[in-house]
Amino acid sequence: MNQPIQARNVLGGPLLPCSFDPLTGWYRDGCCNTGPGDTGLHTLCARMTDEFLRFSFDAGNDLITPHPEFEFPGLKAGDHWCMCITRWIDAFDAGVIAPVVLESTHISALEFVDLRTLQAHALIV
Numbered sequence: 001m002n003q004p005i006q007a008r009n010v011l012g013g014p015l016l017p018c019s020f021d022p023l024t025g026w027y028r029d030g031c032c033n034t035g036p037g038d039t040g041l042h043t044l045c046a047r048m049t050d051e052f053l054r055f056s057f058d059a060g061n062d063l064i065t066p067h068p069e070f071e072f073p074g075l076k077a078g079d080h081w082c083m084c085i086t087r088w089i090d091a092f093d094a095g096v097i098a099p100v101v102l103e104s105t106h107i108s109a110l111e112f113v114d115l116r117t118l119q120a121h122a123l124i125v
Helices: 050-058 083-095 107-111 115-120
Strands: 044-047 080-083
Touching: 044 083, 050 083, 080 083
Parallel strands: none
Antiparallel strands: 044 080
16 A cells, blocks of 8 residues: 655655644645645745735735635734745745744745745744
């Protein structure tokens, strides 16, 4: 019997969960796994800040308002969330940083941003 391949994080280790409360991830498995259909590439685990949530809202991506019909509780500062790598880069380019949880960020994020940049903005846990 074949075992599924364990996803890797940007540090090369096993991909650790990002958040179970609120439940995050493209697959709502708590991890920033990605696969077919994840066109937004929800690969980066970040701790939300008020500034980032405002930036995202102003850019047309409301992460604050709950949507129970999609089992989305709405986010607040301090929540960890698997976010679209391109949204994180947009915010970063605008000077708005959501701290990154490296151990919970999927290795594929490195296709868009270098490890040194992620490490410079890593959440120290």
